[in-house]
Every structure is written in C-alpha cells, then in structure tokens.
Amino acid sequence: MAAEPVSAIHVSDLVVGFGRQIVLDHLSLDVRKGEILGLVGASGGGKSVLMRTIIGLIPRRSGTIEVSGNSIGEGRATRVTAGNWGILFQQGALFSSLTVRQNVQFPLRENLELSQTLMDEIADAKLEMVGLAPEDGDKFPAELSGGMTKRVALARALALDPAILFLDEPTSGLDPIAAGEFDDLIETLQQTLGLTVFMVTHDLASLKTVCDRVAALADGKIVAIGPLDELLRSDHPWVRAYFHGKRSQMMQPRA
Amino acid sequence: MSSAPHLNAVGEHDELELRPTGSWTAAHGATLERLFAGAVPQIARIRALRLDLAGITELDTLGAWVLEKLSRQAVTAGRPATVVGVAANYTGLIDEVRQVNRRPPVVQPTRNPVLDRVEDVGRAAFSATDDIAVFVGMLGALASALFMTLRRPRSLRLTSLVYHLYRVGWQAIPIMVLITFLIGAIIAQQGIFHFRRFGAESYVVDLVGILVLREIGVLIIAIMVAGRSGSAYTAELGAMKMREEIDALSTMGLDPIEVLILPRIIALVCALPILTFIGSMAALYGGGLVAWFYGGMSPAIFIARLHEAISVTHFEVGIIKAPFMALVIGVVACGEGLRVKGSAESLGLQTTTSVVKSIFLVIVLDGLFAVFFASIGM
Ligand SMILES: Nc1ncnc2c1ncn2[C@@H]1O[C@H](COP(=O)(O)OP(=O)(O)OP(=O)(O)O)[C@@H](O)[C@H]1O
Ligand SMILES: [Mg+2]
Numbered sequence: 001m002a003a004e005p006v007s008a009i010h011v012s013d014l015v016v017g018f019g020r021q022i023v024l025d026h027l028s029l030d031v032r033k034g035e036i037l038g039l040v041g042a043s044g045g046g047k048s049v050l051m052r053t054i055i056g057l058i059p060r061r062s063g064t065i066e067v068s069g070n071s072i073g074e075g076r077a078t079r080v081t082a083g084n085w086g087i088l089f090q091q092g093a094l095f096s097s098l099t100v101r102q103n104v105q106f107p108l109r110e111n112l113e114l115s116q117t118l119m120d121e122i123a124d125a126k127l128e129m130v131g132l133a134p135e136d137g138d139k140f141p142a143e144l145s146g147g148m149t150k151r152v153a154l155a156r157a158l159a160l161d162p163a164i165l166f167l168d169e170p171t172s173g174l175d176p177i178a179a180g181e182f183d184d185l186i187e188t189l190q191q192t193l194g195l196t197v198f199m200v201t202h203d204l205a206s207l208k209t210v211c212d213r214v215a216a217l218a219d220g221k222i223v224a225i226g227p228l229d230e231l232l233r234s235d236h237p238w239v240r241a242y243f244h245g246k247r248s249q250m251m252q253p254r255a
Numbered sequence: 256m257s258s259a260p261h262l263n264a265v266g267e268h269d270e271l272e273l274r275p276t277g278s279w280t281a282a283h284g285a286t287l288e289r290l291f292a293g294a295v296p297q298i299a300r301i302r303a304l305r306l307d308l309a310g311i312t313e314l315d316t317l318g319a320w321v322l323e324k325l326s327r328q329a330v331t332a333g334r335p336a337t338v339v340g341v342a343a344n345y346t347g348l349i350d351e352v353r354q355v356n357r358r359p360p361v362v363q364p365t366r367n368p369v370l371d372r373v374e375d376v377g378r379a380a381f382s383a384t385d386d387i388a389v390f391v392g393m394l395g396a397l398a399s400a401l402f403m404t405l406r407r408p409r410s411l412r413l414t415s416l417v418y419h420l421y422r423v424g425w426q427a428i429p430i431m432v433l434i435t436f437l438i439g440a441i442i443a444q445q446g447i448f449h450f451r452r453f454g455a456e457s458y459v460v461d462l463v464g465i466l467v468l469r470e471i472g473v474l475i476i477a478i479m480v481a482g483r484s485g486s487a488y489t490a491e492l493g494a495m496k497m498r499e500e501i502d503a504l505s506t507m508g509l510d511p512i513e514v515l516i517l518p519r520i521i522a523l524v525c526a527l528p529i530l531t532f533i534g535s536m537a538a539l540y541g542g543g544l545v546a547w548f549y550g551g552m553s554p555a556i557f558i559a560r561l562h563e564a565i566s567v568t569h570f571e572v573g574i575i576k577a578p579f580m581a582l583v584i585g586v587v588a589c590g591e592g593l594r595v596k597g598s599a600e601s602l603g604l605q606t607t608t609s610v611v612k613s614i615f616l617v618i619v620l621d622g623l624f625a626v627f628f629a630s631i632g633m
Pocket of ligand 2: 048
C-alpha cells in the first residue's frame with residue numbers, strides 16, 4: 001500500500017483566470033486529512049472559483065492540484081476521486097427533473113447496489129438529519145424554498161458519507177437554529193467518519209464553532225491560514241478589516 | 256483498513272447477543288443488507304437483544320442505520336434491546352441515527368394500473384381544452400399589447416424587434432435558400448422524369464411554378480421556421496420562466512407580453528413573408544437549373560414558359576398565407592414557453608410540443624386556405 005498522503009487536498013502555484021482577468025494568482029493551499037477548513041474572502045474574490053478548480057470544473061492556467069493523492073484534471077483520475085467526494089454548490093445544483101428523495105438517492109444508486117427499501121430509508125434518514133420532513137421528499141426542486149434547497153443539496157453531498165466534503169456557503173440562507181444544527185451535524189460526521197471538509201463560508205459562527213483552521217483569500221492568494229485565533233491576530237489589512245469590522249465585533253474576545 | 260463486515264450471533268438463554276465486526280460502511284452495502292435479512296428471523300425468536308458494537312472497525316451512516324434497524328426490529332416485536340460497546344467516536348452518529356425515521360411511513364394508496372391508463376386518457380383529452388385556452392389567451396394578450404403599442408408607438412421595443420428580425424430573418428436566409436433550392440430542383444427532376452413518358456416535359460415549368468409559389472415555398476419555409484425559431488422562442492422564454500426572470504420583469508411594472516413576446520412575434524410576422532419570397536425564388540432557380548441541365552430546356556425558354564404558366568395570383572396566394580402562419584408559430588411557441596415549469600424536463604417537453612403543434616397547425620391552416628382560395632376562385 002502506498003504511503004497515505006498527509007494532506008487531503010494539495011494545491012500549489014495555481015493560476016486561474018477568465019480572459020484578461022486573473023482570479024487566482026499563484027495560490028498555494030494544503031488541507032490536512034480530517035480537518036475542517038473554512039475559507040473566507042471577499043464576495044467575488046474567487047472562493048467559488050477555487051473550489052470549482054479543485055474539483056476539476058474550471059481549467060487552470062498553471063499549477064498542480066492533488067486530491068487524496070490523485071492529481072486532478074487527468075480525466076480518469078478525477079473520475080476515480082469523484083466517488084470519494086461530496087459537493088454542495090452555491091446554488092444547490094439539484095437535478096430539476098428528480099424529486100428531492102431521488103436527488104439524495106442518486107449517488108447511492110450510481111455507486112452502490114442497494115435495495116430500494118434501504119435506499120429510501122437512507123435518503124429519508126439523510127433528509128431528516130439535515131432537518132427536512134419526510135413529506136418534503138416527494139417535492140421537486142422547483143417547489144423548495146431557498147433554505148430547503150441548501151439542505152437537500154447538503155443531504156445529497158452527504159449521501160455517500162464521502163471522505164472529502166466541499167461546501168460552498170452551506171449555511172447562507174438558513175435560519176440561525178438550522179445553521180447551528182448544521183454545525184453539529186458536520187462535527188458529528190467529522191468525528192465518526194474522519195471527514196475532511198473544505199468549506200467556503202461567511203458565517204462567523206460556523207468559523208468559530210466547527211472550523212479547525214481558517215484560510216483567508218485576498219488578491220488571488222491565501223494571505224493567512226491557521227486557527228481562528230491566529231487569524232484574529234493577523235495584521236494583513238484585509239484580514240483585519242474582515243474580522244474587526246463592525247459586524248464582526250461579536251468575535252472579539254471581551255476585554 | 257476496510258475489512259468485510261460480519262455479524263456473529265451468540266445465544267445465551269433466550270437472550271441473543273449480536274456482535275457485528277469489520278467495516279459497516281456503504282461500500283459493503285449489499286453484504287450488510289444480507290446480514291440484516293439473515294438476522295431478522297433470529298430476532299423474532301428471542302426474548303431480549305444485546306448489540307455489542309466493540310468489534311466494529313469502521314462505521315458510517317448506512318452501517319449505523321442498519322444496526323439501528325436491527326435494534327428497532329427487536330423493539331417493535333416487544334423485546335428489549337440494549338446497545339453496548341460503542342466506541343467514543345461513534346456515539347455521536349449512533350445517537351443521530353437513533354432519532355431519524357421515527358415517524359410512521361406515509362402509506363401510498365395502491366393504484367389500479369388499468370384505471371390509471373383510463374385516467375391518463377381522460378386527462379389528456381381534457382387538457383386539449385387547456386391547449387385551446389392557452390392559444391386563445393395568448394392571442395388575446397397579444398392583441399391587447401399590440402393595441403397598447405399602437406396607441407403609444409414609442410413603447411414598441413425597437414431594438415429588440417430589430418435584433419429578432421436579424422435572428423429569425425437575416426440569419427435564416429442561407430439555410431432557407433439552400434433547402435428551397437434543393438426542393439425546387441427535386442420537383443423539377445421528378446416532373447421531367449415522369450412527364451417525359453407522355454412527351455409533356457415542358458409542363459414541368461407549370462408544375463414547378465404553381466406548386467412552389469402557391470404551396471411548397473411557404474409551407475417549407477414555415478415548417479423550417481417553426482423548427483428553427485419557434486423552438487428557440489420556447490426554450491428562451493421557458494428558461495426565463497424557470498429562472499424567475501419573467502416574474503422579475505412583471506414586478507418591475509413591465510408587461511412580459513409587451514417586452515418579450517410582442518417583438519418576437521412581430522419579427523416573425525415580418526420575416527416569414529420575406530423568407531417565403533426568397534425561398535420561392537430559390538426554388539424556381541433550382542427548378543430552372545435542373546430543367547436546363549437535366550431536361551435540356553434553355554433558361555430563356557424556361558422563363559418564357561414561366562411567364563405564361565403563372566400569374567401574380569399564384570404568388571399572392573402563397574405570400575398572403577405567410578404572415579398568418581408566422582402568427583400561429585409565434586403564438587404557439589411563446590405560449591408553450593410560458594407553460595414551462597421548474598424542471599429541465601418540462602423545458603424539453605414544452606419545446607417539443609411547441610414544434611409539433613406549430614407544424615401541425617401550419618398544415619391545418621394551409622388546408623383551410625386552400626379551401627378558401629378555391630371557393631373564391633383564386
Ligand atoms: N465562468 C466565469 N466566467 C468569467 N468570470 C467568472 C466566471 N466565474 C467566476 N468569474 C469571476 O471570477 C471572480 C470570482 O468569482 P467567485 O464566484 O469565485 O466569487 P466568490 O469569492 O465565490 O464570491 P461570493 O462570496 O459572492 O460567492 C468574479 O470576478 C467573477 O466575476
Ligand atoms: Mg461563491
């Protein structure tokens with residue numbers, strides 16, 4: 001057996017751009033096995049682009065990306081890795097012609113050989129874990145609210161209990177109670193399954209409660225990475241503005 | 256790391272102890288199902304169940320759920336079930352799974368397949384009235400939008416109109432010319448081939464001229480436009496409907512009919528007669544070339560004969576039909592576009608419906624016109 005790589009995701013010297021706009025400029029990042037990494041950055045700063053590049057959806061100009069030891073972007077290798085990750089897109093990206101339950105069952109059906117009964121039970125269990133009622137399972141994506149769409153997308157990302165989870169703003173659009181439940185769920189799964197989670201988020205509470213480390217993306221680079229406390233002490237101007245702005249006051253340790 | 260799951264049963268007095276070992280994960284899903292099915296009859300026979308999870312090396316939600324199902328099986332049969340030996344890192348998941356799927360399943364009423372078919376037929380027949388309502392409704396909305404625009408001509412979306420004219424008219428010319436040219440050539444070739452036996456080759460000019468100008472020219476063009484532009488209209492409007500763009504428009508106080516649909520249909524009504532004219536000319540040209548090279552009829556004779564064979568009436572009959580066909584295509588295409596629901600599937604369905612229905616209606620309309628022109632002697 002090959003030596004287990006220490007980092008689940010390894011990105012080095014990544015350059016991504018559209019036309020004349022450079023979005024990611026020689027970016028390097030390591031996500032350790034079994035950690036929950038939160039990625040923060042300005043709106044339009046390239047967080048979603050980084051995530052989509054890592055999973056091989058956006059072509060890169062240069063740089064290398066490895067996910068669980070397989071380099072991404074070589075067709076077959078990507079497909080092999082794809083069985084081991086779950087992805088939550090920012091807009092949900094649910095299959096519009098399938099019901100909610102079928103959406104959650106889709107990865108199960110494609111990857112495993114299970115009886116319909118068990119698949120139904122697992123799908124209902126996942127839906128309940130993310131806070132949806134079983135009767136929502138028969139709805140179509142067009143009939144869901146924004147937060148429900150997020151939850152279904154999360155349930156689908158979790159369907160296979162993947163080793164690596166990519167989440168693009170999982171808690172945006174959820175009420176604080178649901179967001180809290182989401183944090184608990186991610187923590188539970190991470191403890192049991194040893195998941196690696198790459199999470200783009202603006203939710204300061206999520207960053208504080210579940211993330212082991214936080215990375216800050218600014219000017220196309222990772223300008224700071226480490227536990228939240230370390231980032232709070234960082235003196236990079238953008239990071240300071242992000243964590244010490246008016247809205248982030250609640251994060252301050254009380255003097 | 257990953258090892259095959261097993262379920263060892265140890266029976267002490269009527270208490271059954273189950274000791275699952277190995278990887279209870281989704282990757283072994285099929286095996287887990289088999290183990291579960293094997294344990295069910297055992298559980299039915301005992302008085303109490305003990306689940307000792309100490310031997311489990313890997314666990315995920317699916318495995319945890321199967322274990323939970325085992326203990327629930329005992330509980331529903333009225334036997335006490337205890338779970339012991341849970342490793343610290345699995346407690347969270349086991350607790351989480353214990354809470355799910357507690358509600359009684361919703362019982363789906365069983366349906367009679369024969370009655371279902373009958374119901375489908377009934378609903379399909381009934382929804383035909385829907386189709387008519389949609390068509391008439393769209394026609395009415397269009398008329399009122401047109402009326403409003405006529406009262407305030409400045410409110411006409413000129414840019415949009417020109418853009419759509421460019422797309423459905425100008426950009427369509429090459430393909431329309433090519434197809435009508437070929438059709439004209441084929442008709443001429445067939446005419447010459449079959450008329451030759453009667454020595455009536457020269458009548459091929461009458462055949463091509465009358466057929467193309469009265470019927471084929473406009474019909475081919477209308478069918479092509481339905482497939483090319485009608486489907487595009489349906490898909491565009493459908494995608495806009497899906498992404499709530501149409502709702503956004505109306506909440507800004509704009510009438511989607513006036514902004515989106517009127518320019519599209521006016522463009523179609525303007526473009527179709529022009530395309531018909533160009534197409535008819537291309538077909539006559541194709542017919543003429545075939546008559547020259549295949550039938551040995553020089554262009555001068557072809558044109559002279561054409562002069563005698565056709566009158567401006569034939570041309571009028573064809574061109575008068577064009578705007579009406581355009582209206583039908585446009586109204587059907589836009590009406591179907593607005594009927595798209597939230598899913599990609601419905602977008603595809605509505606686009607297909609739009610093309611099929613508009614081609615059907617174009618042919619029906621052509622038949623009605625034929626009856627009409629015959630009765631007024633045109
Ligand atoms: N497919 C694309 N084509 C062209 N430009 C793109 C494309 N996708 C993203 N961009 C550009 O890349 C930049 C980064 O976008 P990205 O979606 O990564 O932002 P983000 O950091 O995820 O922001 P948010 O927090 O608002 O989701 C933006 O300027 C965007 O306009
Ligand atoms: Mg984004």
